Amino acid sequence: MADVQLVTLTIEGRQVSVPAGTSILEAAKAAGVLIPHYCYHPGLPIAGNCRMCQVEVEKLPKLAPACATAVGEGQVVHVFTERALAARKAVLEFLLLNHPLDCPICDKSGECELQDYTYLEGPAEGRSLDPKRFNPAEDFGGDVLYVTNRCILCTRCVRFMDDVAKEPVLNVSERGDRAVIGRFEGKELTHPWANNVIDLCPVGALLSKDFLNKARVWELDRAPSICPNCSQGCNTILETRDNQVVRMRPRSNLDVNAYYLCNEGRLDYRWMNRADRAEAPLVRRGDRLVAADWDDALKAAALHLNGKRAFVLASPMLSNESLWMLSRLVERTGGAGAFRVRRGPEAPLAGVKDLALRAERAANVRAAEMFGFTKSDTPLDGMRDGDVLIIADHELAEADHAALARAGAIIVIGTVLPEAARGALAVMPATNMAEEEGTFTNLRGRVQRYQQAKAPPGMSRPVWWAVADLLAYLGESAGYYLAGEAFAALAAARPEFAGMTYDTLGFRGQLVAGAAAPAETTP
Amino acid sequence: MGYPHASHAKETPVLSRYFGDPGAKTLDGWRQRGGYRALEKALGMPLADIVNEVKESGLRGRGGAGFPTGVKWSFMKPGDGKPHYLCVNADESEPGTFKDREIMRWTPHALIEGAAIGAYAIGAETAYIYIRGEFTEPLRVMTAAVKEAYDAGIIGKNAMGTGKRIDVHVHKGAGAYICGEETALMNSLEGRRGNPRIKPPFPAVAGLFGQPTTINNVETLAAVPHILVNGAAWYKGMSRSSPKSTGTKLFSVCGNVARPGNYEVEMGFPFKEFLFDLCGGPPPGRRFKAIIPGGSSVPIQTLEEAEATPMDYEGFVANGTMLGSGGVICFDDSQCMVKHIARLARFYAHESCAQCTQCREGTAWTTRILERIERGLGTTQDLDTLLELSDQMTGKTICVLSDSCATPIVSGIQKFRAEFEAHIKGKRCPMGATAAA
Numbered sequence: 001m002a003d004v005q006l007v008t009l010t011i012e013g014r015q016v017s018v019p020a021g022t023s024i025l026e027a028a029k030a031a032g033v034l035i036p037h038y039c040y041h042p043g044l045p046i047a048g049n050c051r052m053c054q055v056e057v058e059k060l061p062k063l064a065p066a067c068a069t070a071v072g073e074g075q076v077v078h079v080f081t082e083r084a085l086a087a088r089k090a091v092l093e094f095l096l097l098n099h100p101l102d103c104p105i106c107d108k109s110g111e112c113e114l115q116d117y118t119y120l121e122g123p124a125e126g127r128s129l130d131p132k133r134f135n136p137a138e139d140f141g142g143d144v145l146y147v148t149n150r151c152i153l154c155t156r157c158v159r160f161m162d163d164v165a166k167e168p169v170l171n172v173s174e175r176g177d178r179a180v181i182g183r184f185e186g187k188e189l190t191h192p193w194a195n196n197v198i199d200l201c202p203v204g205a206l207l208s209k210d211f212l213n214k215a216r217v218w219e220l221d222r223a224p225s226i227c228p229n230c231s232q233g234c235n236t237i238l239e240t241r242d243n244q245v246v247r248m249r250p251r252s253n254l255d256v257n258a259y260y261l262c263n264e265g266r267l268d269y270r271w272m273n274r275a276d277r278a279e280a281p282l283v284r285r286g287d288r289l290v291a292a293d294w295d296d297a298l299k300a301a302a303l304h305l306n307g308k309r310a311f312v313l314a315s316p317m318l319s320n321e322s323l324w325m326l327s328r329l330v331e332r333t334g335g336a337g338a339f340r341v342r343r344g345p346e347a348p349l350a351g352v353k354d355l356a357l358r359a360e361r362a363a364n365v366r367a368a369e370m371f372g373f374t375k376s377d378t379p380l381d382g383m384r385d386g387d388v389l390i391i392a393d394h395e396l397a398e399a400d401h402a403a404l405a406r407a408g409a410i411i412v413i414g415t416v417l418p419e420a421a422r423g424a425l426a427v428m429p430a431t432n433m434a435e436e437e438g439t440f441t442n443l444r445g446r447v448q449r450y451q452q453a454k455a456p457p458g459m460s461r462p463v464w465w466a467v468a469d470l471l472a473y474l475g476e477s478a479g480y481y482l483a484g485e486a487f488a489a490l491a492a493a494r495p496e497f498a499g500m501t502y503d504t505l506g507f508r509g510q511l512v513a514g515a516a517a518p519a520e521t522t523p
Numbered sequence: 524m525g526y527p528h529a530s531h532a533k534e535t536p537v538l539s540r541y542f543g544d545p546g547a548k549t550l551d552g553w554r555q556r557g558g559y560r561a562l563e564k565a566l567g568m569p570l571a572d573i574v575n576e577v578k579e580s581g582l583r584g585r586g587g588a589g590f591p592t593g594v595k596w597s598f599m600k601p602g603d604g605k606p607h608y609l610c611v612n613a614d615e616s617e618p619g620t621f622k623d624r625e626i627m628r629w630t631p632h633a634l635i636e637g638a639a640i641g642a643y644a645i646g647a648e649t650a651y652i653y654i655r656g657e658f659t660e661p662l663r664v665m666t667a668a669v670k671e672a673y674d675a676g677i678i679g680k681n682a683m684g685t686g687k688r689i690d691v692h693v694h695k696g697a698g699a700y701i702c703g704e705e706t707a708l709m710n711s712l713e714g715r716r717g718n719p720r721i722k723p724p725f726p727a728v729a730g731l732f733g734q735p736t737t738i739n740n741v742e743t744l745a746a747v748p749h750i751l752v753n754g755a756a757w758y759k760g761m762s763r764s765s766p767k768s769t770g771t772k773l774f775s776v777c778g779n780v781a782r783p784g785n786y787e788v789e790m791g792f793p794f795k796e797f798l799f800d801l802c803g804g805p806p807p808g809r810r811f812k813a814i815i816p817g818g819s820s821v822p823i824q825t826l827e828e829a830e831a832t833p834m835d836y837e838g839f840v841a842n843g844t845m846l847g848s849g850g851v852i853c854f855d856d857s858q859c860m861v862k863h864i865a866r867l868a869r870f871y872a873h874e875s876c877a878q879c880t881q882c883r884e885g886t887a888w889t890t891r892i893l894e895r896i897e898r899g900l901g902t903t904q905d906l907d908t909l910l911e912l913s914d915q916m917t918g919k920t921i922c923v924l925s926d927s928c929a930t931p932i933v934s935g936i937q938k939f940r941a942e943f944e945a946h947i948k949g950k951r952c953p954m955g956a957t958a959a960a
Contacts, residue, residue, distance in 0.1 A: 048721040049878040051919055062918050068721045090915035094884035127908055130891045153877060172716065172877060175699075177887035179877030 009075040024077055025053055025066035035079055036088055036117045038095075038202045039154035040067035043259045045163055050095075050154050052117070054087045055079050063087050085121060092122035098132045098177065100149045108204030110217040114152065135180055140170075141188025143195050143209050143263060148180050151205035157181060157197035164260070164351035165191050181205070192347035192357060195263045199249055208247075210267055215241045223453035224251055224507075226440050228317055228363040228433050229265040232356060233442025235507075236261060238269075238434055238453035245272045245434055245453060255508050256446060260349060262357040271432070272454075278417050278429035279458025289417075289427060294459065294469070300426040302473035304388055304409045305333060311387040311407070312337035313380065313394040314373050316362035319438030320447065321486040322463035323364060324494065326392055327371035329467055332474060335387060338379035339368050339394060358443060363433070367441040370496060370512070383407065392463055393430055396420045413466050429460035436462040437483040439505065445515025447497065449505050528784055531801045535761060537771045538745050539787040542629045548664060550671040553632040559677060561748030565640045566685045570601055573644040577747060579755035581762070581769035586612055586703075586740030587818065587848045589836045592747075598727035599735055601646025608731040609642040609650040610712070610738040613665075614696050614703035616655055617818035618870060619850030622773035623741035625785050627654070627661035630745070631668035637744030639678055639689045640751065645737050648688045653708050656698030665693050700874035704922045705738045706730075707876065718876045719922035742773055764791025768835030772849055776802050779809060779855035788834060795830040798853070809855035813939070817847020819867050820927035822934035823860075843934070859956035860942050864935040865893035871928035882925035885916040889932055896943060899951035906936055906943055 005020040009027060016031040026042070028035045038050035048068040057064045058076040063084060066077075078084065095114060103109040135148035158170045158181065169189055173182030183189075189197065198206045217239075225238040227248065234257035239247040248269045250261035281297030282289040292300075310333040312326045330337045341362045348356035369375060374382055380403035383389060389407035393414040396404075401420050404410065410424040415432050417424070435456035441447050464486045472479070480486040484502045491497040496512040504510060530536050541547035547556055565573050578593025599607055611634065615623040627634060634652070642650040652669075654662050669691050672678045682689040694712055696702050702711045706720035709731045730736025750758045750770075762769045768790040774797070777783045781803030788797060798804065798811065805811050814829040815821060822844040824832070832842040839846045854863065872886035889912055892905050913929035920926070936943060945953045 046721065047878070048921060049880070051880050054919065065721075087915065087919060090912075091880050094880045094888070094915075097884045097888055127904075128888065128891075129902075130888075130895070152880070153883065175701075175877050176872050176875040177877070177883055179883060 007071045007073050009071050009073070009077060011077040012079050018071055020071070022071050023067050024055060024057070024064065024069050024071055024075075027071050028055075028066065028077070028079065033079055035066045036121060037067055038113060038152060039156060041156050041200060041259075043164065044156060044159040044200075047155050047159065050091065050152065052088055052091050054084055054091075056081045056084045088117075088121050089123055092118050093126065095152050096122070096126060097128055098149070099152075100132065102150070106147075106150065106204040107207050107211060107213065107217070108150075108201075112204055113202035133177065140183060140206070142190045143267065144189045144198060145207045145209055145212065146181060147205050147207060150203050151181055152203055153179055153181070154202060155181075156200040156202070157206055160197050160200055161189075161191070161194070164196075164349065165193055166350035167191050169194075170197070192264065193260060193262050193349045195266060196250070196260045199259070199261075211247050215246050220246065221453070223451045225434070225450040225453060226363065226448050227261060227265040228440070229268045229361060230262075230358040231360045231362060231365050231443040232257065232265075232358050233363065233440055233446060233448055233509075234261050234265060235448065236266075238272075240434075240454045243454045245269045253448075253508055256442065256448070257355055258352045260352065260355065262347060262349070264344075264347070264357055269434075272434040274416070277415055277457045277460070278412075278427055279460060280429060281459060282417070282424075282427035284425045289422070289424070294428070294461070294466075297426045297428050298466070298469050298473050301411045301428070301470055304411065304425055305470070305474060308386075308388045308408060309333050309384065310335035310390055311380075311383040312373070312390045312392055314339050314368060315393040315395070316341050316360075316365045316368045316373075317433065318364060318368075318393060318463055319433070319436070319483075320364065320367045320441055320497075321438050321483055321490060322392070322467065323367050323371050323373070324490045325464040325467040325471070325486065326390070327373070328476075329390070329471060329474075330372065332471065332476065333388075336374070336382050337372060338374040338376050338382050340377055340379045340397070341365050341375060354444070360443070363440040363442075366443055366445060370441070370494075380404075380406075391418070391421055391424075392467075393432075413463050415460070428466045429458055430463045430466065431456040431460045435460070438462065438464075439487060439502075441512060442509075445512040446509045447500060447505060447512060448509035449502060528782060531786065533792075533796070533801060534787050535771050535789045536787050537749055538626060538630070538633070538742065538773060539785060542625055542785070544629065547630050547632075548668070550632060550668070550675055550677075553630070557752070558632050558748075559636055559683075561751040562636050562639050562677070563683055564751055565643055566683055566687060570644055570646065573640065573751070576755050577644070577750060580750045580758040581755075581767065582743065582746055582750060582758065583768070583836065584740055585742035585746075585772065585849070587617070587820070587845075589846060592739065592743055595727070595737060595739070596641070596645050598725075599645035599647075599737055603735070606649070606732075606734050607645055607647035608734060608736040609638060609645060609647045610705070610708060610726075610731060610736060611638050611650060611652040611741060611744060612703060612705065612708060612738055613652050613654040613658070613661070613741045614708060615658070615741070615848075616698075616700040616703045617820065617848045617850055618867070619775060619777055619815060619852040620818045620848040621775045621777075622785055622849060624658060624661050625773075626741050626745050627658070627665050631661075631665045632672065633745045633748065634665070634741055635668055635672050635678065635691055637747040638691055639682065640747050641737070641739055641744050642689050642691075643682075643687065647737070649690045649692070651712055651731070652691065652693045653702070653712060654693060654695055655703075656696045662693065662695055669693055699876075700870075701876045701922070701924060704924070707922070708738065709736065716876075718878050719924075721921055746770060761789040762791055762835070763789050764833035765835050765837035767837055768846075772834065772846070774834070774849040774851050776851045776853065778851075778853035779806055779811070779858065780804070780853040781806060790835040791833045791838060794832040794834050794838075797834060798829065798851075802851075802853075805853070805855045809857060811853060812856045812858060813854040813860060815844075815850070815852040815854075815931070817845050818850035819852065819870070820923070820930055821845040821847040822930050823938060825938050857954070859897070859952055859954035860935055860939040861893065861897045861946050862952065862954075862956045864931050865890065865897050867931050868893050868928055871924060875924055875928075879920035879925060881916045882920050882928070885912055885925060886928045888912060889916075889928065893932070896946050897952055897957050899946060899949070901943070901947040903947060905947070906940070910936060
């Protein structure tokens with residue numbers, strides 16, 4: 001990196017130095033100036049077709065497309081001159097010429113770049129006296145719907161399938177203003193990463209059938225999160241409406257997922273909304289489980305644990321904080337812990353280094369193993385007869401049922417009370433990942449934060465909180481009230497996490513000690 | 524001119540000398556007429572000498588842009604370790620232009636010889652002749668001639684026994700106008716959609732298959748053998764007006780004119796004499812109203828402008844237009860300019876590759892407005908709108924198709940505004956060209 005040549009230029013009066021070869025558009029971003037654009041996307045090859053990013057460069061006779069023009073030493077760039085504004089206004093008028101202006105019924109409305117730039121720089125009225133052209137919408141297969149009339153033909157979707165997914169499905173069919181995005185014969189958008197064309201589409205032309213007519217986007221609340229559905233750790237935005245997760249979208253992190261998120265990951269969010277949740281702590285009174293307050297449940301659990309060995313069945317979907325706290329319980333009682341992870345076919349995104357839907361379909365397998373939990377298809381094998389079995393939001397399979405009878409007692413800390421664990425002595429309601437703040441460690445050892453996206457049901461608490469309190473009842477001084485405090489304690493205790501805090505993790509996360517730094521995802 | 528008429532005494536037939544002479548089509552016939560002597564000579568010359576000779580001759584690109592051919596060749600760096608390519612642009616699609624077609628129909632070996640010299644001069648072992656899909660006869664003739672040249676060992680891995688490799692491939696396009704744009708042609712040759720590429724990089728740096736490439740027009744290459752045989756000074760001597768325009772130029776003449784066809788004259792020949800003497804003027808009883816001198820993409824001239832023009836690159840520019848491809852389209856006083864300009868715009872709207880927004884939407888929108896005016900449904904606002912749209916369609920896109928659509932619109936409104944206004948005020952076409960809506 002030392003021999004990178006820097007070029008200094010002035011954009012809108014701001015001096016900025018960027019590596020030689022950078023586009024004016026990216027240099028402007030670095031200077032804090034957004035040049036309007038459609039076809040340009042940092043993850044895709046340059047197309048230069050929308051002509052929206054035209055800017056004035058001193059000494060150049062013509063306006064320059066900022067995405068396709070490299071910076072030059074001493075260049076002076078003006079983004080908002082009369083000539084540049086007129087050119088972009090004209091582009092917007094051309095783009096709107098045949099656009100149906102059906103924003104009131106368009107899912108993209110509110111997050112549409114055609115809307116945004118039209119409000120900023122576009123014409124107030126159209127001048128065309130002629131009827132607009134009409135093309136019917138088309139089902140592109142998979143989860144993708146193509147609303148032809150809204151398309152501005154920026155070809156981001158075509159380039160994604162060609163150059164990132166490396167499975168050409170889409171093309172530009174026809175010429176002139178008859179042109180539309182077409183599919184090669186017999187092809188459908190069923191590639192496991194195909195839904196990214198929806199995020200890439202700057203307008204409402206490519207829509208998710210899953211999200212179709214579900215919500216107006218301005219009604220959504222958003223939280224930065226991590227996709228929990230495999231061990232890749234893709235950065236996401238969780239979007240909720242009325243406390244329901246309605247959409248999961250990628251958030252860019254060049255160290256992990258570039259700009260993308262796979263279909264399986266993004267569409268697997270409904271479990272976050274399940275309604276049959278454990279909402280109150282329960283304790284056993286004779287043959288019944290009765291609602292109690294947290295102290296009663298913690299006391300009952302502590303009573304049973306006293307002097308016994310704990311065997312913890314810990315879900316690999318739990319946060320670092322929760323898994324670490326459970327590992328302390330294992331340590332304190334001289335017990336053991338294990339987990340099972342669901343597996344599926346791996347699906348790489350060919351054009352991005354080290355990015356795939358991973359075979360292990362859980363977010364935190366690496367941390368679970370790091371904290372001493374044994375990965376096994378029959379995790380209860382390691383349980384000794386008479387152990388107190390703590391089921392920490394782990395799913396129970398048919399094969400586990402027989403082993404449950406060997407437990408001295410069962411304590412459930414979970415989002416639900418599994419049917420097979422109805423014999424539990426105490427049940428503590430837990431939050432799922434959308435309802436809490438925490439961190440995951442991905443398969444490459446990258447520790448990344450996620451934030452709370454929705455309110456937890458009833459009296460549920462994060463697992464780390466319940467376990468910390470339980471440890472307090474067992475005689476350890478715990479006292480963590482915030483996830484950040486629990487993480488700080490974890491970082492102080494575990495050398496792999498030494499020096500990390502929620503602040504240092506930032507938006508790109510940090511690697512645990514000893515993990516090799518992966519190459520950036522951008523090829 | 525030659526075929527289909529006898530050559531006019533004022534013509535200077537160099538390229539067109541054997542038009543209409545079936546004997547010139549065959550290799551033997553071509554050799555009897557002096558063919559392949561230039562290639563033989565070139566293969567014994569240092570590459571730089573060939574380039575310098577062409578540079579010295581003043582030969583400029585005949586496809587429309589008029590870029591000096593020798594200078595273009597000098598951008599190539601033979602021996603840089605990369606494969607070089609020569610593309611021959613035989614996608615002659617410019618409305619009003621049909622000179623390359625005749626070169627290929629009657630003198631296919633002239634093109635092969637020129638292409639072989641060009642390829643050799645730029646350090647390329649492969650030349651591709653990209654022929655427009657509709658040119659079925661030229662394709663057949665060229666394919667047969669290339670086979671003859673291969674069989675005779677003129678081209679191939681041991682060209683004329685010199686041990687030098689020159690392959691020539693004939694490629695049939697699918698008939699898209701845009702594939703005559705040099706980078707779209709390269710995309711098309713590579714098997715991609717014929718979309719123009721963003722420049723830079725220019726073809727001399729990264730062209731066909733990403734390698735250094737030169738692309739020349741058919742007429743340009745066909746002139747090269749004559750330059751090598753007769754010398755740069757001879758070629759340079761054929762210049763009647765501006766010294767920057769040398770040699771002969773083929774003009775394709777069509778429209779309302781007594782004798783349409785191809786005419787070859789020295790650069791700088793008076794356009795007035797050309798139109799009235801060589802071409803025989805307008806049809807009987809009519810007057811010329813407008814001339815498009817260089818294919819449909821150049822500004823329209825009034826007769827007065829045309830009459831003052833010497834026919835070379837500088838002369839046409841000085842008189843408000845461009846030499847372009849040399850496709851002369853004549854309109855007499857019976858013609859409705861609105862109708863013809865609308866027709867031209869419709870052509871561009873149909874042929875736009877759909878990449879750039881201004882072109883994709885602008886060509887179609889201007890067409891709709893023009894056709895509406897022609898039907899008598901125009902408004903006074905429309906002319907301002909057309910001029911504004913044309914301004915936004917000029918100099919703002921990847922290639923110049925959009926500019927080409929705007930050019931006849933702008934020059935048409937400037938020079939024939941009264942006709943447009945008559946359509947709008949009278950609510951019908953005053954020439955009766957199109958029935959009122």
